[in-house]
Amino acid sequence: MLKIAGTAAGAAGLGVGTGAVATPAAAAGVAYAHPGLLHTEADLARMAAKVKAGAAPYEAGFARLTANAHAQASWTPRPAATVYRGGGSPQNYAALYKDIHAAYQNALRFHITGESAHADTAVRILNAWSGTLTSVQGSADRFLAAGLYGYQFANAAELVRDHADFELDRFKTMLSEVFAPLSDDFLVHHNGAVVTNYWPNWDLANMACVLATGIFCDDKAQVARAIDYFKDGEGLGAVKKAIPVVHDDGLGEWLEAGRDQGHALLGVGLMGTFCEMAWNQGVDLYGYDDNRFLKGAQYVAKWSLGGRVGYTQNTRAKGAINGWSGRETASEAAGVDPGMTRPIWAMIANHYTKRRGLDASYLTRIAAKSAPEGGGGDYGPDSGGYDQLGFGTLTFTRDKASAAEASAPRSADTAASGSGESAGSGSGSKKGGSAASPGTAASAQGGRGEDLAATGTSDFPAWTAAGGVAALAGGLLLLRRRNRSGGPSES
Numbered sequence: 001m002l003k004i005a006g007t008a009a010g011a012a013g014l015g016v017g018t019g020a021v022a023t024p025a026a027a028a029g030v031a032y033a034h035p036g037l038l039h040t041e042a043d044l045a046r047m048a049a050k051v052k053a054g055a056a057p058y059e060a061g062f063a064r065l066t067a068n069a070h071a072q073a074s075w076t077p078r079p080a081a082t083v084y085r086g087g088g089s090p091q092n093y094a095a096l097y098k099d100i101h102a103a104y105q106n107a108l109r110f111h112i113t114g115e116s117a118h119a120d121t122a123v124r125i126l127n128a129w130s131g132t133l134t135s136v137q138g139s140a141d142r143f144l145a146a147g148l149y150g151y152q153f154a155n156a157a158e159l160v161r162d163h164a165d166f167e168l169d170r171f172k173t174m175l176s177e178v179f180a181p182l183s184d185d186f187l188v189h190h191n192g193a194v195v196t197n198y199w200p201n202w203d204l205a206n207m208a209c210v211l212a213t214g215i216f217c218d219d220k221a222q223v224a225r226a227i228d229y230f231k232d233g234e235g236l237g238a239v240k241k242a243i244p245v246v247h248d249d250g251l252g253e254w255l256e257a258g259r260d261q262g263h264a265l266l267g268v269g270l271m272g273t274f275c276e277m278a279w280n281q282g283v284d285l286y287g288y289d290d291n292r293f294l295k296g297a298q299y300v301a302k303w304s305l306g307g308r309v310g311y312t313q314n315t316r317a318k319g320a321i322n323g324w325s326g327r328e329t330a331s332e333a334a335g336v337d338p339g340m341t342r343p344i345w346a347m348i349a350n351h352y353t354k355r356r357g358l359d360a361s362y363l364t365r366i367a368a369k370s371a372p373e374g375g376g377g378d379y380g381p382d383s384g385g386y387d388q389l390g391f392g393t394l395t396f397t398r399d400k401a402s403a404a405e406a407s408a409p410r411s412a413d414t415a416a417s418g419s420g421e422s423a424g425s426g427s428g429s430k431k432g433g434s435a436a437s438p439g440t441a442a443s444a445q446g447g448r449g450e451d452l453a454a455t456g457t458s459d460f461p462a463w464t465a466a467g468g469v470a471a472l473a474g475g476l477l478l479l480r481r482r483n484r485s486g487g488p489s490e491s
Helices: 040-053 058-067 095-114 114-129 141-157 166-194 199-214 222-234 261-279 288-304 345-355 361-370 390-398
Strands: 081-084 135-138 316-317 324-331
Touching: 040 058, 040 390, 058 095, 058 361, 058 390, 081 095, 081 141, 095 114, 095 141, 095 390, 114 141, 114 166, 135 141, 135 166, 141 166, 141 199, 166 199, 199 222, 199 261, 199 288, 222 261, 222 288, 261 288, 261 345, 288 345, 288 361, 345 361, 345 390
Parallel strands: 081 135
Antiparallel strands: 316 324
C-alpha cells in the first residue's frame, strides 16, 4: 500500500493539522475504512473543532490528555525483542504498554492540534517496536498481553497509518505474526483448559485483538471470526454468556459481577471497545440480540453506583482438559466501591443515548460521574490502569445524532462480507468459529492449575472489592440461564 505523505489532522477548513486526508477505503480498493477502529476521520475532525472552539466537555477532556506524561513529544520508546508477562524473564511488559499509550496519546494530540512533533513521536515509538519485537511469552498471562496490547497497538497505529515515515507493512507483520496468532489460539484452545476456566474478560481481550488486527490489516476472514465469536463463541466472552440473564427490570446480569468489580469493569470496557470498532466498519453489535450489551452495561453501571442488582448463582467448571479439574461457584454480586472508576463509560453512554437516542439512565449517571475521563497513567501505576486507552470524554462525546448518523457507517466491503448487522438489529425504548492459526498452547502449560488459573490479580490492587465470595464446590457444571423477560436465554 502506498503511503500518503503527511497525515490528516481533521477535516479541511478546521485550521488544524497538515498533510493530506487519508484515501477513502472504497477508492483505495481495500476492505475497510481507515481510520476505522475506535476513531473515524469524522470523529477526529469533531474533536479538533470542539477543542479549538473551547467547547465543554471537550476542553476538560483535552486538558487531561495534555497533562498526561505519556502524551509528551519527548517520550522515548524502550522496545524489546521478547516481552514477558506472568512468567519468564525479565518481567518487562510494562515498557510495552506504556509505550503503546504514549504512541496513542501523542497521535491524538497531533490530530487535535496539528503539531507534527506529536505525530513524529507516535511513529517513532511504533516503528521502534515493529522493528524489534519478535514474541510475547510468559504464563497464561501472555494471552492477556497479546489481547490487550494487540488491540491497543492497532488503534495507536491506525491514527498515523498514512504518515510518510510509518513502517506500515512491517507493523502489519508484527500484529499478524506476534499478537494475533496468540489471540486466535486462545479463542480456539483456551490454553488447554476447559472452556469455562477463564472469565469473560480473557476472551474479550483476545476478541478485541483479532478484530482490530483484522481491520488494520484488511483481513476479512479474521474480522469475520471475531464477529462470529462475539455472537456464538464457545467461551464466556460471547455476549450471551458474558450477559447470561436478562431480569424483569431490563438489566442484563454481567457474569463477572460475581467475581469482583474491577474485572467486571474491565470486561464492560472491552466489550464496548469491540462493539465500537465493529460499528465503525458498519457492523452493529451494540444492538445485537435486542441491545443485550446495553442491558449488561446498565447493570454494571447501576451496581457500580451502589445500587442493588440481582445475580443468578452459577458454577463454572475449571481445569485442564484431561488434567486437573475443579468447580467454582459465584452466588451473588460482589461488593463494590462506588468511588472506583475506569475510563470506559463515555464511549458506551454516547453511543446509546446520542447516536441511538435510547434511554440509559445508569450509563448517563456513571459517565457524568467519571468525567472528564483520563487514560493510561491516570488510574494507577500497574497494568490494570492501562487496560483501556481512555480519554472518552474527549474522543466519544457527541451531539445527538441525526437519523442518518444513527446508522452504522457502511465500509466498502461490509455488505459483501456477509458479516454485517443492520443498525436496527436491536430494539430499545426511545427517549420521549473457524479454525485459528496453530499454536503451542493446545495443551495446558504442563497441566499446572496455577497457570490455568492465573488472572493477573497482582495487577488489580486498587480493584479489590469486598464481598461476592466465590467458593469451590463439587457437582455438575451449572450455568443457570434465566430470561425473565420472555423465556430461557441461550448459554
